[in-house]
Amino acid sequence: MSCCAAGTESAAELEALKSEAPSPEEMWLSSRPLGEGRRQVDLIVPGVHCGACIALLEKELPKVASIDHARVNLSTRRVSVVFDDRDHPETVLTALGEKFNALGYPAHLPGGADESADPVFRDLLKALAVAGFASMNVMLLSVSVWSGAEAATRDLFHWISALIAAPALVYSGRIFFTSAWGALRHGRANMDVPISLGVILAYAISLHETITHGEHAYFDASVTLLFFLLAGRTLDHMMREKARSAVRNLVRLSPRGAMVIKEDGSREYLALDEIEPGMRLAIAPGDRIPVDGRIVSGRSDMDFAVVNGESAPQLVEAGSLTPAGTLNLTGPLVLEATRSARNSFLAEMVSMMEAAESGRAGYRRIADRASAIYAPAVHLLALGTFIGWMVVSGDWRTAMMTAVAVLIITCPCALGLAVPVVQVIAAGRLFENGIMVKDGSAMERMAATDHVIFDKTGTLTQGKPRLINSASVAPDHLAIAARIARTSRHPLSQALATHDQPATDMPDFDIVESPGDGVEAISADGDVYRLGRSAFALDGHNEGFERATDASQVILSKNGQFLDVFLFSDQLRRGAAQAVARLAALGVDAEILSGDREAPVKALSTELGVTDYVAGVRPRGKVERVKALTEAGGKPLMVGDGLNDAPALSAAHVSMAPASAADVGRMAADFVFLHDSLEAVPLAIAVSRKAGSLIRQNFALAVIYNCVAVPAAVLGHATPLIAALAMSSSSILVVLNSLRLRRKTTVESFARPVAGQSGADVVAGAGLEASA
């Protein structure tokens, strides 16, 4: 286990800790050649928390033969391992995976496809640095001009300012110019149009003033404007990138390839794209099905939760169909691919998502909506000022100078900063509580939501069974069953295995799993224990033994004699009841849409006090429900985790998914929450609403500032000094107002210590397994 304090891990990281090391084939597929016989593989190691972890990994990993060096990136929790691929890369990678587990830092491969460094962010940062340099120097020169430099010095300073500002304008301003041009070409106006126009006109008129030895130049205004706006834009981008990289670091659920059995019986690991219909694939227990297929041989239990939302595993045999993405639990299978990856169930869901995307495509950001009114108003005002001064004074130069001053004063500097600063701070608040926001527009949409649709399995419930009658079964029976269950991957067995006490003295068992039925254990003295379905455990006789209809059960028998029955049921996700109550307090309706059967959905809705529920819904049905709500004028929030929820997630006005969700769902959702508690949903709504009201306040502040400053500018009183003062002070005011969101009193955050406590227990368990 890692060296650091328990409780710092999120639920998702704990989940990752339990996962197994990626297979050497998968690591090979994701590695890239560096030349000279060396390759690099990037792995995500959620357990890295501090300097000791870095030192340990960087010292120990190169001790594996053929591994050249390893470099840890603590910010992204990634380790880059460079290895020699010339002799037996598979053994090297197997040894690497084992080394990670032996050190207590389970690793997994990055989830997303796009892993390259972010070029946009680098561009923004460079542009910001250049604008910062230019504005600082031009401002210094301007201050000396304002303090009363004589005419010759003033001209010299203006020329130097012009020379500094020109390259900065071209380099840093191009981000705004291209965006403004793109909007204009499509006949729209965004915030960048008045910015570009203001900056370019200010520079042009100042240059003209400089050439004609004029008194006033606005070089400082045009570059500081760029600097402020770039700062806002960089913040906005940082927020999005942070959330994206966090989502990319989650464990990838879909396989990258599969073991193909060739006609001559040899096996080869092929990437997903290379698998064609008709190929035979070997699927080990614990693997996900890579492409749609039909089982040729083998018998197993399979988890179909991503397809139908049902938590109970189903028995599959030769001839059964297996959609891509489902999980093989107990027995090895051989299946024949029926469709290629491009046409499989997963791809079908993705295309349904693309079709449903219209749900949010029509949404326009608050800033864009504001600027659609603001930009024409500002331009008309500047034009009016120009015409007015032409009529009054007849001097085109004075008229032009005043019009430019109006453009600079009204330039939406505060607006450009107001929205991103609020959203970055709000995203930071959510991040502290384990909620990641994909972008600012998601937060704006979240604030408007009035209806929440929950998926059942995996969202409202944990999607994992738990033993419910541990109090009524005999303790020694439970101990035996728990010990036997340890070897099996079946979810019911794993739920039983959590009751295993490693300290208890137990005879050694010879354990054989019979897929689809249960586990058989023969003790040293010849007693046969069986754990599983009633028909299997009781050897055929007494077959009608059924105790509970709505709960899953497992029977323990000794030499065919009934010993005990264990009952399981899916547990509510932590905080589900509180979340529903708090949603009601926020004035948001809740409903449940589930692919599961009627009875469990009804029981759950009664337990939570949610009156609206629909059971047995197909993925298309969920999308239709979301569309119907939208058409009725609602703004639905979809919360779901399965593959079957993914189309509805992208159709909804705004969407949210737990970190345990299917890959596609996580990518489609606007918000992803890492902690276990469902209270993340009302918290996200509350913070988003608070952010929305702060943004509106900032807009109001900006409008008030304009009401004061614009008349002065129109009347020709706005000298460059006044323009610079007004611009900076309004920006500072807006930023200070946004910082109020940091105050904890405004939003109630939910209890974290509980999460940390339960986390610590799980970590200890995981550590024992890893070291055993």
Add this chain to the structure above:
Amino acid sequence: MNNLIFLIPIALFLGALGLAAFLWSMKSGQYEDLDGAAWRVLDDGDDKPKTD
């Protein structure tokens, strides 16, 4: 006025130096792992003199 002839170039040069230093540090990847860098500075290896 005469002072300005060399003072302004010096000021601009120093500013440009700072800008160049920032761009270089970004290009050489020094902002890739800020959290890690904060810890690495505390790591002084095995803290024993080299044996010849």
